[in-house]
Amino acid sequence: MTRTVVVTGGGTGIGRAVAACFAHHGDAVVITGRRGETLRSVAAELGQGVRASVCDGTDPDQVAEFAGGLESVDVLVNCAGGNTDWDRPEPADLRALAASWRANLEANLTTAVLMTEALRDRLAPGGTVVNIGSIAADKGAGSYGASKAALNSWNVELAGRLGPRGVTANVVSPGYIADTEFFRDRLSEQREKALVAATSTGRAGTPADVAGTIEFLASGAARHITGQVIAVNGGALTTR
Structure with a gap:
């Protein structure tokens, strides 16, 4: 059966890999995303089963308009976000500091909350919501790490609300993932080596590693997994 899958931030990196994975299976x-040209290029590359829709996930009106064009959604993957501090100078005063924190909260938490809430009544029974978190939520990374930690906390409440309809809600929390726009070519060779050395697998993660985990969480085999944070970090941060 063909499912309808929504992937926010689907034009690059992990989001693109997730879209490609579901499209490959005929969904x-x-x-x-915000960049129409990028979205349309990816949709054309991935095939007829993929459609692009420009939508700024921080804008309630745009999110509502987007959701209104969908009848039913089987899988929602909230990939939109990133560390907005990459493009910001060190805050010079409290106003700048507040703007920096709000930007990361909007990008990484508000986008997921708005899109999920807008589509909540359209989520098909037995459906799936996956939110992209980060190892930074546990290792600390200023406003970015805090925004991802908030996402983890919100997901617990979300899973409780969606559970009675058989809809699961989980966070997939990547570690260092190569071949994405996240670091925007600013990662030094020394830092990259250190991140790889911190893993047990001895390699950087790939967008496909994350996409494969999300594919499983959306499968029939994962219907009793909800309210969880699933780490995909090669052992860089372990749990017990």
Whole structure:
């Protein structure tokens, strides 16, 4: 049966890999983001089953308009986000500091909350919500890490609300993932080596590693997994 899959931030990196994974299995995929040209290029590359829709996930009106165009959604993957501090100078005063923190909270938490809430009544029974977290939520990384920690906490409440309809809600928390826009070519060779050395697997993660985990969480085999944070970090941060 063909499912409808929505992937926010689907134009690059992990989001693109997730869209490609579901499209490969014949699902109808809608990718969203702010860059129309990028989205349309990816949709054309991935095939007829993928549709692009420009939507700024921090804008309630745009999110509501996007959601209104969908009848039913089987899988929602909230990939939109990133560390907005990469593009910001060190805050010079409290106003700048507040703006920095709000930007990361909007990008990484608000986008997921708005899109999930807008589509909540359209989520098909037995459906799946996956939110992309980060190892930074546990290792600390200023406003970015805090925004991802908040995402983890919100997901617990979300899982409780969606559970009675058989809809699962989980966070997939990547470690260092190569070949994405996240570090925007600013990662030094020394830092990259250190991140790889911190893993047990001795390699960087790939977008496909994350996409494969999400594919499983959306499968019939994962219907009793909800309210969890699933780490995909090669052992860089372990749990017990």
